[in-house]
Amino acid sequence: MLHINFSKYQGAGNDFVVIDNRDKHFDSANVQLVSFLCDRRFGVGGDGLMLLENDPDGSAFLMRYFNSDGREASMCGNGGRCIIAFAVHLGIVNVGELFAFNAVDGLHEAVYLDENHVSLKMIDVDTIEHADDAFFMNTGSPHHVAFVDDVAKADVVGEGRSIRHSSRYAPGGTNVNFVQLLSSAAIRVRTFERGVEDETLACGTGVVASAIAASLKLGGGNEFDVKVEGGDMRVTFQHVNHRFTNVWLIGPAKFVFKGVI
Numbered sequence: 001m002l003h004i005n006f007s008k009y010q011g012a013g014n015d016f017v018v019i020d021n022r023d024k025h026f027d028s029a030n031v032q033l034v035s036f037l038c039d040r041r042f043g044v045g046g047d048g049l050m051l052l053e054n055d056p057d058g059s060a061f062l063m064r065y066f067n068s069d070g071r072e073a074s075m076c077g078n079g080g081r082c083i084i085a086f087a088v089h090l091g092i093v094n095v096g097e098l099f100a101f102n103a104v105d106g107l108h109e110a111v112y113l114d115e116n117h118v119s120l121k122m123i124d125v126d127t128i129e130h131a132d133d134a135f136f137m138n139t140g141s142p143h144h145v146a147f148v149d150d151v152a153k154a155d156v157v158g159e160g161r162s163i164r165h166s167s168r169y170a171p172g173g174t175n176v177n178f179v180q181l182l183s184s185a186a187i188r189v190r191t192f193e194r195g196v197e198d199e200t201l202a203c204g205t206g207v208v209a210s211a212i213a214a215s216l217k218l219g220g221g222n223e224f225d226v227k228v229e230g231g232d233m234r235v236t237f238q239h240v241n242h243r244f245t246n247v248w249l250i251g252p253a254k255f256v257f258k259g260v261i
């Protein structure tokens, strides 16, 4: 037994092993250890793993995110909401308080109201590529967004994997979102996630990219309800002079269980 204390959280079905690493006991360079903990058969199981650490720059805490392949990765929107819930449960921040924490893509403001209403401010987006009716942007993580008529029929794994590995996105690769417009203010999204190398039930940075792409495709709109396989989220933003600012991702973040492994 390793004797690692962990908690398990999920945000709209995107699930994470979360560890309080304020004392720096966890060997974060150990790729095999992280991928073992994320393994659904031999470990705890999760789409990713997060470490909550003290922020040397003085925000409430530092979020470090690892994909289930064991590698430290770019920003995770659902993980961000889950680590906010974890910080509330640890007593680091209070319910209803507006606070800031640091992550790989910089400072994020956040508010936890209850397990269904966790708000996370995302980075501004001002560079968006548009080709062949698909969009590409970085919302903290890189995202290709393709619009389809019926997302239930999309070949998320087959087509997603092929776009993820295409020469266009080499060498880093990309996450791939398939989006169906439901109305002028609602979309349905399914995502193939890089680093998990499979479809996940939700991807927060992907949902943000999809809402921004929907606004561009529709010629307007700054509030979107988003349905994903694992639940519902909401994205709001402002769009001024080709720049998307004040971007908020709102959705659930729920404690599942905790243990020692």
Ligand SMILES: N[C@@H](CCC[C@H](N)C(=O)O)C(=O)O
Pocket (backbone or CB within 6 Å): 014, 067, 073, 074, 075, 076, 077, 078, 079, 141, 142, 175, 193, 194, 195, 196, 202, 203, 204, 205, 206
């Ligand atoms: N699940 C995430 C995205 C995590 C990062 C992604 N897999 C990548 O490597 O880019 C989310 O909710 O945003």
